[in-house]
Amino acid sequence: MPEGRFAPSPTGDLHLGNLRTALLAWLFARTSGSAFRVRMEDLDTARVRPGSAEGQLADLRALGLDWDGPVEHQSARAHLYARALDRLEAEGRVYPCFCTRAEIREAASAPHGPRPEGAYPGTCLTLSAAERAGRTAEGRLPALRFRASHLAAVTVTDRLLGEVSGHVDDFVLRRGDGTFAYNLAVVVDDAEQGIGEVVRGADLLESTPRQVVLARALGLPVAAYAHVPLVLGPDGSRLAKRHGAVTLRGVGARPPAVLSALAASVGLAAAREAVTPADLLDRFVPERLTALSTTWDPAAPDPLGALARRC
Ligand code: GLU
Numbered sequence: 001m002p003e004g005r006f007a008p009s010p011t012g013d014l015h016l017g018n019l020r021t022a023l024l025a026w027l028f029a030r031t032s033g034s035a036f037r038v039r040m041e042d043l044d045t046a047r048v049r050p051g052s053a054e055g056q057l058a059d060l061r062a063l064g065l066d067w068d069g070p071v072e073h074q075s076a077r078a079h080l081y082a083r084a085l086d087r088l089e090a091e092g093r094v095y096p097c098f099c100t101r102a103e104i105r106e107a108a109s110a111p112h113g114p115r116p117e118g119a120y121p122g123t124c125l126t127l128s129a130a131e132r133a134g135r136t137a138e139g140r141l142p143a144l145r146f147r148a149s150h151l152a153a154v155t156v157t158d159r160l161l162g163e164v165s166g167h168v169d170d171f172v173l174r175r176g177d178g179t180f181a182y183n184l185a186v187v188v189d190d191a192e193q194g195i196g197e198v199v200r201g202a203d204l205l206e207s208t209p210r211q212v213v214l215a216r217a218l219g220l221p222v223a224a225y226a227h228v229p230l231v232l233g234p235d236g237s238r239l240a241k242r243h244g245a246v247t248l249r250g251v252g253a254r255p256p257a258v259l260s261a262l263a264a265s266v267g268l269a270a271a272r273e274a275v276t277p278a279d280l281l282d283r284f285v286p287e288r289l290t291a292l293s294t295t296w297d298p299a300a301p302d303p304l305g306a307l308a309r310r311c
Contacts, residue, residue, distance in 0.1 A: 004034045259277070
C-alpha cells in the first residue's frame with residue numbers, strides 16, 4: 001500500500017507552518033487508507049539541535065497526530081545513499097565540483113549566466129583530469145554533482161497545483177564535507193519507504209523536478225506530489241523563528257486550540273470549534289484545499305483567531 005510521510009529537519013521546534021503541513025500530510029495519508037511515516041531529516045549535523053527531534057514528535061502527539069512504525073533517521077541510512085551514489089557514478093552521471101559558493105554566485109550572475117537564477121553554471125562539468133588533479137592538490141574537497149543540465153524541462157503533476165515545469169541544473173548529490181545532499185537522501189528514502197504521495201510545503205516545489213529526474217535515473221518509482229500552502233510571517237515571507245512566537249509552545253494556547261486554528265485556516269473547522277484529528281478526517285477533501293497561503297501575525301490581538309478567519 002502506498003504510504004504518506006512527514007519529514008521534518010530536527011533543527012529546532014516545529015512552527016505553525018510545519019505543524020499545519022504535518023496535519024495535512026497526516027490527513028492525506030489517513031483519508032486514503034495509507035500508512036503514515038515520520039522521518040527525521042538530520043543529515044546536516046551543523047544545523048541539528050539536540051533534543052529537537054523528541055520535541056517535534058511530542059508536538060505532533062500533542063496535536064493528536066499518530067504515525068506507523070519507528071521514526072526513521074536519515075543519519076542512520078547513509079549506506080543507502082552511498083549505494084545510490086555508486087550506481088549513478090557507475091553510469092557516468094556524477095562529476096566532482098570544486099567551486100566555492102562565491103565562485104558559483106559570481107558565474108551565475110554573469111551576463112550570460114545560466115537561467116533560472118542560481119542554477120549551477122556548469123563550471124566544473126568540463127574540467128580535464130589534469131585540472132581536477134590541480135584543484136585537488138590545492139586542498140579543495142569536491143562536492144559531487146548530478147549531470148543533468150543537458151535535460152529538457154521536466155514537468156511534474158502536482159495534485160493541488162497542477163502541472164509545474166522546471167529546468168534541472170547539475171545539483172549537488174554529496175557536499176564537499178561528505179554530507180549526502182537533501183535531494184539524494186529524500187529520493188532514496190521516499191522510494192525505499194514506499195511513499196506513494198509526498199505531501200509537503202509549497203516552498204519545496206522547486207526541488208521536485210530535480211527529485212523526479214533523480215528517481216528516474218536511479219530506476220526508482222516516482223512519487224505523486226501535493227505541495228500544500230504555506231503559513232507566512234507578517235512580512236510575507238515563509239514563517240520562521242525570526243517571526244517570534246511561532247511554535248506550539250510559543251503561541252500561548254493549548255494544543256487543541258492550535259489544532260482548531262490550523263484546521264480553520266484550511267477551511268476544515270469553524271473558528272474556535274473544538275475538533276479532533278478524527279473529526280477532520282471525515283471532512284477532509286484534498287481537492288478543496290485552497291492554494292492560498294495564510295499569514296500569521298503574532299502582533300494581532302488574537303493571532304490564532306486571525307489565522308482561523310483567513311480561510
Ligand atoms: N526536511 C525538509 C524540511 O523540513 C522536508 C523535506 C520534504 O518533505 O521533502 O523542510
